[in-house]
Amino acid sequence: MNTLRLYARSMAILxxxxxxxxxxxxxxxIAQLVMEGGEMMALILLIDRFDRLNQWGPGDLYFFxxxxxxxxxxxxxxxxxxxGNFPYMVRTGQLDTxxxxxxxxxxxxxxxxxxxxxxxxxAVGVVSLVIGSNLAKIxxxxxxxxxxxxxxxxxxxxxxxxxxxxxILCIHSVKSVELANTLTYGGRSACxxxxxxxxxxxxxxxxxxxxxxxxMHVPASVILDKPLFSWPKWAAFVTPLSGLILFGxxxxxxxxxxxxxxxxxx
Amino acid sequence: MxxxxxxxxxxxxxxxxxxxxxxxxxxRALYAGKPQEIPLxxxxxxxxxQQAFFRMLLATDPELQDKxxxxxxxxxxxxxxxxxxxxxxxxxxQKLTGSVLRAxxxxxxxxxxxxxxxxxxxxxxxxxxxxxxxxxxxxxxxxxLENITMAFTMRTLDPRGMQGMLNLLMMTLxxxxxxxxxxxxxxxxxxxxxxYAQLLDTPIRLYTGEHAVxxxxxxxLIQISWTILLIIIGCAFWRxxxxxxxxxxx
Numbered sequence: 001m002n003t004l005r006l007y008a009r010s011m012a013i014l015x016x017x018x019x020x021x022x023x024x025x026x027x028x029x030i031a032q033l034v035m036e037g038g039e040m041m042a043l044i045l046l047i048d049r050f051d052r053l054n055q056w057g058p059g060d061l062y063f064f065x066x067x068x069x070x071x072x073x074x075x076x077x078x079x080x081x082x083x084g085n086f087p088y089m090v091r092t093g094q095l096d097t098x099x100x101x102x103x104x105x106x107x108x109x110x111x112x113x114x115x116x117x118x119x120x121x122x123a124v125g126v127v128s129l130v131i132g133s134n135l136a137k138i139x140x141x142x143x144x145x146x147x148x149x150x151x152x153x154x155x156x157x158x159x160x161x162x163x164x165x166x167x168i169l170c171i172h173s174v175k176s177v178e179l180a181n182t183l184t185y186g187g188r189s190a191c192x193x194x195x196x197x198x199x200x201x202x203x204x205x206x207x208x209x210x211x212x213x214x215x216m217h218v219p220a221s222v223i224l225d226k227p228l229f230s231w232p233k234w235a236a237f238v239t240p241l242s243g244l245i246l247f248g249x250x251x252x253x254x255x256x257x258x259x260x261x262x263x264x265x266x
Numbered sequence: 267m268x269x270x271x272x273x274x275x276x277x278x279x280x281x282x283x284x285x286x287x288x289x290x291x292x293x294r295a296l297y298a299g300k301p302q303e304i305p306l307x308x309x310x311x312x313x314x315x316q317q318a319f320f321r322m323l324l325a326t327d328p329e330l331q332d333k334x335x336x337x338x339x340x341x342x343x344x345x346x347x348x349x350x351x352x353x354x355x356x357x358x359x360q361k362l363t364g365s366v367l368r369a370x371x372x373x374x375x376x377x378x379x380x381x382x383x384x385x386x387x388x389x390x391x392x393x394x395x396x397x398x399x400x401x402x403x404x405x406x407x408x409x410x411l412e413n414i415t416m417a418f419t420m421r422t423l424d425p426r427g428m429q430g431m432l433n434l435l436m437m438t439l440x441x442x443x444x445x446x447x448x449x450x451x452x453x454x455x456x457x458x459x460x461x462y463a464q465l466l467d468t469p470i471r472l473y474t475g476e477h478a479v480x481x482x483x484x485x486x487l488i489q490i491s492w493t494i495l496l497i498i499i500g501c502a503f504w505r506x507x508x509x510x511x512x513x514x515x516x
Contacts, residue, residue: 031430038434042444049448050296178277182284190288197295202288 003107010111011078018116025117033120036069040124043192054197059136060224061193062128067220068192069125071155073118075163079156080113082106083163083184087170093264105258106251109167136224144223150240151219158215158243162187164250171257183210191216196228211246214239279368283375286317290383304447307386308474312445314376314385315470318369319401322361322408323436323465330356334420337513350504353416354497358409389475396482400469403489408465410496411436417503420511441467447476461496464489 018025043065047058056064076083086109089095098108138144166180191212195203207213213228221228222236290310297306330353333339342349376385388394418428437443439462446457446467457463468485471477477485 027428028430031434034431035434038438038443041438045444045449046296048450049302050300052299053292053295054299173273178274178281182281186281186284186288189285190291193292193295198288198291202291 003104006103007107007111011114014114015116018114028117029120032117033124036073036121036124039069039192040065040128043128053193055226056194056197057136059132059134059138060226061132063132063136063138063224064194064217064220065192066125066127066129066132067151067155067216068188069128070122071152071216072159072188073121073125074152075156075159076118077115077122079110079160079163080115081109081111082160082167084115085109085113086167090170090261091264095261096263099261106254138223138225147219147223147236150237151216154215154240154243156243157247158211159184159188161243161247161250162210164247164254168250168253168257171261187212194221194228211239211242215243216240275367279371282317282320282368282372286313286372286376287383289313294382302448304476306382308476309445309447310383311386311474312441312447312470314373315473316442316445316466318372318376319365319466320442321364321368322405323440323442324433330416331419334416339420340513343508343511349508350413350501354409354413354500357412357416358405361405361409361412386474388473390479392479393472393475396479396486397469397473400472400486400489401466403486403493404465404469407461407489407493407496410493410500411461411465413500414496414503417500417507420507436462436465439463440465441470447471459488461492464492 043061047061052058053061089098089109089112095105098105098112101108133140162180162184165183169180187206187210190198190202191206194217195206195213196217198206203213218228218231218239219236222233227233227236290313293309293313294306297309330339333342342352345352373385378384388397415429415432418432422428439446439457439460441447441463446454446463449457458467468477468489472482472485
């Protein structure tokens with residue numbers, strides 16, 4: 001509990017510190033808005049030209065897109081320490097100071113950075129979710145709301161877990177590793193669309209290795225009343241857990257990798 | 267410089283290839299539902315050429331930015347050089363080496379992929395030659411554009427806001443996020459005239475034959491006029507900047 005309070009306090013301080021330069025902050029949030037807006041515009045133009053994607057109508061596609069934006073950028077806001085700063089900390093030797101303090105490494109890394117500029121990206125995601133929900137005529141029931149909240153929650157852990165791969169790799173090779181981006185940013189771009197449109201190898205990648213399909217697409221398809229696989233409905237409540245499992249595995253690997261850590265500082 | 271970090275280049279290459287395959291998978295699924303006037307093989311070619319020359323669009327020069335921020339640019343001002351052309355040559359060299367090194371292996375890979383996934387053959391031999399010429403003109407044009415962005419950085423110091431915005435314009439309007447050939451037809455008439463479309467869109471259209479060989483002089487002329495115009499704007503911008511430059515540091 002103490003750790004959580006520490007984390008909440010760090011977040012509050014970090015966000016406050018970013019707001020000390022309101023003009024720069026405003027400019028950057030607007031740049032983020034334009035960026036995510038551009039992505040959404042591409043989706044709008046594609047839907048305008050092609051009408052639908054296999055069995056998925058426009059509403060479904062907006063819903064999947066919004067789900068990905070909201071969960072990915074939530075992770076970037078609150079997990080910035082892992083998603084952005086960690087390789088830099090290793091490269092510069094800053095991580096040494098972290099090792100001296102009487103707290104877990106991951107806790108401190110997570111407490112070290114926040115990225116509130118992404119709030120506008122989340123806004124775009126929410127707009128897309130609302131449009132999708134209206135177009136697909138989703139009838140929201142308490143069960144569906146619960147399922148939606150669960151999906152967002154576990155997506156956060158899934159994406160954080162995937163970013164940990166980069167953290168683990170960079171302990172071993174110091175230089176930040178672009179390869180890990182295929183799973184994180186590549187996964188984001190790919191899984192803005194339901195994973196059943198992809199050929200088998202990609203589908204397996206996004207179901208088994210980076211389980212975006214299990215965490216996001218299975219529950220989302222149940223919310224949209226178009227179940228992805230012919231699995232029973234309760235399965236949609238279970239599959240998102242794989243996000244947390246992935247994070248758990250990565251956490252163990254991370255601890256293992258930390259034993260290899262050699263400082264680069266002088 | 268680029269050959270020193272082979273691991274990083276390879277990692278970046280695999281990343282680009284992965285993005286290319288994902289994009290093509292999406293377009294294939296979309297085409298399966300509703301085929302379009304533009305053949306699928308042209309769209310996949312568009313994606314691969316965009317991925318291959320991605321570096322040409324986005325290779326910002328961190329060293330120059332640092333120089334501006336720290337004030338080290340004062341040393342460059344002392345050199346007996348025409349600053350604009352110095353940086354123009356520098357940016358162009360970086361873009362050229364960065365993209366050629368990545369483009370060649372990627373294009374070979376894309377050419378080996380089966381029909382409907384990979385790179386299609388150019389429309390004709392003249393089309394190929396014209397597209398290479400278009401690509402070179404595109405390189406001149408994008409370097410002129412980036413020099414204008416740099417001039418903005420000299421004014422505002424913090425490049426992130428402005429540069430983020432310009433980069434996004436670049437990614438969207440040059441066809442990297444979505445091929446310009448898939449934009450609504452009425453938009454295309456305007457977008458293809460903008461400077462961003464001159465960088466990669468024009469050479470790609472020349473390659474696939476979307477721009478017929480007979481229309482090539484017109485397309486190349488648009489590229490040349492934009493390049494000249496952007497160089498004039500950039501030059502003027504740099505000159506006024508030099509006149510009222512405040513150097514950072516101490």
